[in-house]
Amino acid sequence: MSLHLDIPDELFDSKPFYRNRDAAQAVLREIKEHIKKTGEPHNWRHHTHSKPVVGSRIVYIGEFDLPESHQDADRHAPCPCCSPRAPKYSRRGKIAWFPDEHVIRMIGPECFQTLNPEGHWEAVEVFEREEAERRTIAYLVKNLHLNVPAREVIQNALPVLEAIEQVHGTLQQRINEVLRIDVWRHVGRGSLSVNVEGRRMKRTRGGAQEVETFLDVRQFAPARQAALSGSASSTSATRCRNASEP
Numbered sequence: 001m002s003l004h005l006d007i008p009d010e011l012f013d014s015k016p017f018y019r020n021r022d023a024a025q026a027v028l029r030e031i032k033e034h035i036k037k038t039g040e041p042h043n044w045r046h047h048t049h050s051k052p053v054v055g056s057r058i059v060y061i062g063e064f065d066l067p068e069s070h071q072d073a074d075r076h077a078p079c080p081c082c083s084p085r086a087p088k089y090s091r092r093g094k095i096a097w098f099p100d101e102h103v104i105r106m107i108g109p110e111c112f113q114t115l116n117p118e119g120h121w122e123a124v125e126v127f128e129r130e131e132a133e134r135r136t137i138a139y140l141v142k143n144l145h146l147n148v149p150a151r152e153v154i155q156n157a158l159p160v161l162e163a164i165e166q167v168h169g170t171l172q173q174r175i176n177e178v179l180r181i182d183v184w185r186h187v188g189r190g191s192l193s194v195n196v197e198g199r200r201m202k203r204t205r206g207g208a209q210e211v212e213t214f215l216d217v218r219q220f221a222p223a224r225q226a227a228l229s230g231s232a233s234s235t236s237a238t239r240c241r242n243a244s245e246p
Contacts, residue, residue: 003074007085011042011049016102018046021059024097024104028062031095031106039070041077041093041106048103049080054115060127062095064106081111096123 018024027046034044041064042049052058066077076087089108096105096112113120201209 003087005078005085005087007042007049007078011047012084013048014050014101014103015046015048018097018104019102021061021097021099024059024061027104028095031104032062032064035064035093035106036067039067039075039077041066042080044106046104048101048105049078049084051080051084052098052101052105052112052115056101056116056119057099058112058116058119058123059097059099060094060123061097063127064093064095066090066093077106077108079108079111080105081107082114083108083111 018027031041031044035041041047066075070076071090074087076090077093078084078086079088082088088111092109094107094109094112096107097103098105110120112123197213199211199213201211203209
């Protein structure tokens with residue numbers, strides 16, 4: 001027999017206090033602190049425990065694990081989507097904002113897909129992308145003190161890079177003038193491309209056979225020094241110069 005939780009009726013009342021994403025985002029820390037302290041996400045003051053409408057839009061704004069005190073199966077949290085009065089999950093719970101209802105629900109990690117599979121996976125994709133961006137920004141902010149020394153290193157290297165860039169440009173121009181051919185167009189992909197004329201037999205509409213001349217492009221051994229004549233390598237100084245600017 002499955003465990004039945006005593007869930008007060010008032011938890012099922014809608015609490016439409018979050019008309020926009022910013023309002024929902026503003027209580028994210030409060031929600032996580034409540035879960036960490038109590039292990040009961042469904043008892044957060046504005047959690048709406050009613051089942052979402054099938055096809056509802058959803059936005060995941062946070063994720064959480066229950067504390068160790070609530071990792072035993074009988075202490076897991078209930079989910080309004082599929083298990084409103086019985087323990088359901090303890091890891092990777094979702095803090096979900098429902099823009100159509102203006103409410104917040106704490107739900108199981110993949111429970112919403114039973115109501116709207118496409119909406120669930122779209123929301124997961126957006127959430128993971130936003131989390132990656134958030135972590136990147138946090139890392140950059142944390143390491144702002146490294147910015148000045150890094151910029152000085154780049155600025156000190158600029159004269160050498162600019163000289164290399166000038167050599168690349170001059171070399172490419174001279175090779176093109178002497179050979180009268182755009183070498184980079186033929187070796188830019190790391191191998192030498194050569195047009196070779198060939199012949200083959202083809203059958204005419206009348207059934208007769210005749211020789212046909214055609215051009216074929218053949219790839220020869222990798223051109224390891226292709227970068228010397230390439231425009232792709234001539235932008236290193238420019239990129240570093242831009243990176244060194246505040």
